[in-house]
Amino acid sequence: MNKSLSTFDVLGLGFMTFAFFLGAGNIIFPPLTGFLAGEHLTSAMSGFLLTGVGLPLVTLVAAALAGGGLPTMARYLPPMVVTVMATAIFIIIGPAFATPRTGLVAYEMGLKPFLANPTQTTLTLYTIGFFGLVLLLSLNQGRLLDAVGKVLTPILLLLLIGLALAVFINPQGTQPPVDDLYLAQPFVKGFLEGYNTMDTFAALIFGMLILDVLRQKGVTDKRAQSRYLMVAALIAAVGLGFVYVSLFILGGTSLGVVDSANNGAEIISAYVLALFGPPGLWILAAIVFLACITTAVGLVSACADYFYRLTGKLSYRSWVVINALLCMLVANVGLDTLISVSVPVLVACYPVAVALVLATYVRPFMRAPIFAFRFILAVAFAFGLVDGLQAAGLEMSVFHWLPMFDIGMAWVLPTVVATVIGLAVNKAARKEEVQC
Template identity: 35%
Template sequence: MDKKHYLFAGFMLFSMFFGAGNLIFPPLLGMEAGAAFIPAVTGFILTAVFLPLLAILAVTLSNNGLLEIGQRVHPLFGLVFAIIIYMSIGAFYGIPRASNVAYELGFVQMFNVEGTLALFTFSVVFFILTYLFSINPKKVVDYVGRILTPALLAVLAVLFIQAFRTFQYNDAPVTDKYEASPFLSGFLEGYFTMDAIAALAFGIVIINGLKSKGAADKKSLVQGTLTAGLIASAGLMIVYLSLGWIGRVLPVDQPVTDGAEIIVIASQLLFGSSGSIVFGMIILLACLTTCVGLTSACASFFHETFPKFSYSFFTTVFVGTGFVFTNFGLAVILDIAVPLLVLIYPLAIVLISLSLFQHFFQESRKMYVYSVAVTSVFAVYESLNAVGIQSNELNAGLSYIPLHDNGLGWVLPALIAAAFGYFAEEKREDVEYESKAG
């Protein structure tokens, strides 16, 4: 397989990960971390870059991707969990969220128009483009890798180069959020990019793209995915460091509430009245590439799972559903999606970790069952909290679990459950072997 295809696959993977959410998190981290920028951004990169790379590898190493990973717990769990993943990051959340951000931070910034009719008109054009780029899965890598990603990188490069030439590095205060533990705070900030979940969906797009270019066997697919993943990871690291640095050195006196506002201010300071156009182009390209990747990933999965319906049929369904949800507005989408995302993210991390673990050690079904069962209890609890159903007594009791206050109370119990399940199954197999030998 030609090495240039690895490069284009890497560009595509980068652009699918780099959506609007990824664009606005690093600048705010840089501004809030201040003098603690280095440890904070290091933690951020671990969860925003390294964890999604592991997820892509886990999908590639599994014969049937995300579906097989979940089926190691139970066949029904595998199917239901995969459908929830694809629907949550696809038509019900990821696609309409990206298109709404493209409208609010891109289209409105560039043309200074807003309202219901403006959103409707924008979404019509946006989703026509998404459909045209997504309709042929074999061409997705070419479209995104050859056209959209280079355009996105070119606009970002203009912003970064001008920022490095203009802004000066000075002392900056550390906010309370990053003062006690900047590394852990940055680590958790990267966690909420939710790219690890998206990676479970994007894996199938990269695999299909590599297959269409001649990667037929497992070794070639793993090599191609790893190469593309490393290219994407390198690109993301450079962009995150640059965006974080802009937030770190931006000379502002007024309070800033989010990363989008930081980039708007930086664009205006660097390019004057044309700054809104530069920022708007970055947002529009980032969101379009993300929507193309998500649409293709979701359509590919559902076509392979339900082959009676064509890829083009599912592409139309996801584009149409995304269009409808987009016109509900971003606030409504976030209110509906947050409890679901809080529920599935811990489960996704556990499954990714165990899937990689089993390729180095003996496979254990109990390891999956026990750890996922324990994680599910914590995930359901956090999901209920997200919708306002809480118990002060239970909260007080769980507060003794390490990292619970950070929303990561499931980590240690899941690890203990996985270890218990692994050794329990290993002991049972030893007993069965000795019984047969006797």
């Protein structure tokens, strides 16, 4: 029997979805972008919101339309390709980038502001302690933090709301000058900076989790599941949009609070100190630390569970140990280095995720979906790789003839053309698919 959710349950589902996306790492990118964009803040913010909020929203809606997350959306691809995509996503949001970033954000906002002379040794000792605690909690698959996480996210959100109101009512600084990076194409630069949230990748996984929650609540009708997932996605998008806009304005009014900054954590810590004094900084440090621990435990547990199920080798606990150790090692490169290293990877991989979402939306109009999906994603990957290699600093001028190559989006037009070709494939190709 299919159950209907009450308004309270729907709101709870929406806030749960919002909590999935709201990691402490996400709050460090808008302030820095706002600080560097200067008078081009609105344009840069619009581009960032498109990738930081818009893409995760349309990805969850695509998951709802397809009836599931990555496995369902990518069902027309070879199983091995789907496995490679899922593995790449778990590596990106796991030990490669997102999970080590939680420890680094906790360090930057929870300890570094109180140190007179922070050193590499300090960072190393902190990451050992942080991921040691994550390891202990993850061995029980994070059950210890389930209740804590449900409390921490509302507290973190209330803190951000209070900070946002304070920024509007009593800004502490003035607008910084425009950085050279944001002079020519602030919208595109903001768009690319939105990749750093990694939320489009996460949405491919979260779609499955939310549908599982709906099934547990007795919602079995696929149309009802899709409707509730879309509403939850919209609530999460509104919440993320509010957080990002307020943090952009914080960064855009922080000259004088900080004269320069390497990352957004420095800007937020300095702004909170200016607004609320040392007590505010202590509260921020405590909340961010606990939020980072919660996020890290969830990510380490999810990655360990995935690789345990994928390989069938080693135990879940062994994979937890491996993931936690890798995260600790990666975190020692520092926040600035981790972000700079992640950029080329995200620039190369994001087009594939966007192409998958695009193909999912136009699927009803495809006459040969197997060919179309594979062709569209292959083209997106090939040209996304060109952008990624360019972002890594390699000489790629041979591709200068590609539209938008100079702004790191050479993949856009070829992917659109590939989509048109995929839609135009005739029925004969579909017959060949059936025979295969």
